[in-house]
Amino acid sequence: MKEKILEILKSTDENFYSFLFESYEIKKRYFGNFVETCSILNAKSGLCPADCKFCAQSSKYNIPIKTYPLLSNEELVNSANRAFERGINRFSFVTSGISPTREEIKRLGKVIEKIKSSKPEAKLCASLGQLKKEELKYLKSCGLDRYHHNLETSKEFYPKISKVQRWEDRLRTVLNAKEVGLSTCCGGIFGMGESDEDVYSLIETLRDIEVDSVPLNFLHPIKGTPLENANFLTPLRCLKILTAFRFGVPKSEIRVCGGREYNLRELQPLSLFPANALMVGNYLTTKGRKLEDDIQMIKDLGMESSLR
Template sequence: MFIEKKTIIELIEGKVDVFSALFEAKKLKEKYFGNQVETCAIVNAKSGRCPSDCKFCAQAKDYRTGAPEYPLLSEKELLSAIENAAYSGIDRFSLVTSGIKPSPKDLKKILAVIEKAREKFPKLKLCASLGQLGIDELKALKEAGLSRYHHNLETAESFYPEICTKQDWRERLRTAARVKEIGLSLCCGGIFGLGEKATQVIEFAETLKKLAPDSIPVNFLHPICGTPLEKASFLTPQKALAVLVVLRFFLPDKEIRVCGGREYNLRDLQALCLFPANALMVGNYLTTHGRNLETDKIMIEDLGYRSNLR
């Protein structure tokens, strides 16, 4: 679908009716994904003490946010979280660790958990978000039975230096490219509402189109006390919806997955996110709470869509 850049900018800036655009995005989404909504959930497998300085993140070690800090959860704890997801009808489940990348010892534990989970819950698709891994580490995850690897670019390259100074955007891109190189499914997106301009939303969408990940996770900033963005207020429900519409127009056949910050930013318009998006992260996020599964199940069904949630 071709839309002039000027119109897209006006849509993001609220100068074009987002509700009309939502119905166009809905048609496009349903062309490729029908009425099925895929769900995913995560476990914060290792929390806090991250040496990076992403301005939105509660887990950066230099910010006083009160976020939990703990080492990698035990195998028993991780398998229990995976079991809960499987029995709830969630389609995908991801192990997420804080930091630039896990230690060799932690990675070995994670590989063992993935192998055991694949045997016990063969229908559940396992994902991981472990930071900037190399080829051999990613291959080991694939061989263990990992379905998909997640690694966000976070935002447009031109805006990234305003958000993070201790990790290189290009290295993030290289990690994402490695995932595709070894044949793992790639989940790669970012977070919106950081203060980026409409042109930078477009820049980011163009980057994702070129990268062509299988899934684009879309987070919206939920300001956390103690972070540099604790007083940010760049988003409205309609602007958040406009971002989703733009991403659907740029990536018509890719999974668009609404993740953290949807409850905080979309408020009473939350159900409308499933017009452009075909997937939801459900349950709790890394350091903030989500909704209960029954509430999301009802929302999906009220829209006339289906999920595997039980």
């Protein structure tokens, strides 16, 4: 498989399209023509003690973003309900920081229970940083369906991106989630200077641990972060990465997430050839695009979604 993945990543722009069309056939075989959608809520923002070089929420960098503690239970519940009313398939609570406090976990558990009591079919996810097995087991008992925690990049490249958090600790959190029976969502961010070998290494890890969903983010450089001048991506490079992941983890959901508007630009529709899922709405500190535009894009492609 490695030879094929590297062939896709290193292909000339002219020769790449045959791989893209082939990736659509693989996607269709496992996921049909339906585009699953998800949205996130920045439930607790900023003041993170970690030093991830791409992140505006790190306290190490002087970025003028809104910072606030965990939102009220009412705000959390209402945000999720609004997403489900628009036909979005999954909703995730995201908090800044390496790990949440016990009180934050307890509050989010109560919120999940409340949403599930009125919408038992709702697919709820959480991205709360590094958690222990007992904490994940508690959230599952409250009704959490899926836990998200990115590895961000390859084990080899990670030390160039973060010194505060260890890659191995990130991996342990994902494995903990799997062990307690939660669905897992784990991917990374591209455009930080990683090599083709690094892309392959991350694919290999995610294939080995068999995650259910692979969210792929593309760096939107933010002024004030160490990667503010990064310029490694083109729309076709993004498509090559998406296609490589579809070949590498054919049975996993491939989810196009943050930075798609900035990096894919006019080629966004082609991302749904290899990918079967789309993050819609706003991201953590950057704006997404109008839901109506994504509804139209999916419709124009002849694909289906439950968005309304």
